[in-house]
Amino acid sequence: MARKRVIDQQAILDAAERVVGRSGAVNLTLDAVAAEAGISKASVIYDYKSKQALIEAVVDRAFERDNEHHAGIEAGLPEGPGPAIRGRIAAAAEPPPEAFRAVALNLSAALTLDDALRSKMRANQAETIARIRQTSPSERGALLAYLALEGLKFLEYLDFHHFARDERDRILREINWLVTAVPEEADLPDTSL
DSSP states (O other), rough: OOOOOOOHHHHHHHHHHHHHHHHOTTTOOHHHHHHHSSSOOOHHHHOEEEEEEHHHHHHHHHHHEEEEEEEHHHTTTSSSSSSHHHHHHHHSSOOOOOOHHHHHHOOOOOOHHHHHHHHHHHHHHHHHHHHHHHHHHHHHHHHHHHHHHHHHHHHHHTEEEEEEEHHHHHHHHHHHHHHHHHOOOGGGGOOOO
């Protein structure tokens, strides 16, 4: 009778995330992940046949966790317009954890270098945008709010800029205000050159 396998796939992905945060996705190796997890390389290969498969699993888990996190926050919101975008705004109330910034930055670099990973990102974004539009009284206002929110997160996660807490809180309130805004074509300035 064969021994039961006791290596946790999540522990391998945790180790891979730490390696990505420290060394970047480009420098991730199955050996480095095995050493970080305290297991053999063969154990990593058993679940993830290649470096690419391991990076894809880390990215897939990041999308899954992000979507679950936002769904949980959305479920706890009081009734009101635009729950999908309001849940995302509420989730952004706290800046990203310092420990995850390096992982986000290095995974972003991996996304830019790999079309399959970019396709996953595009699909995830398309689903998110569709849900925001479907659940909002003002599709346009909610879309503008989402774009503003993602811009804020982009600056923070990629460590390009960090706002003071009071300014950040004000920005989030203003993004929240956009959710129900209805930009009228007549009110918009002509931006053509």
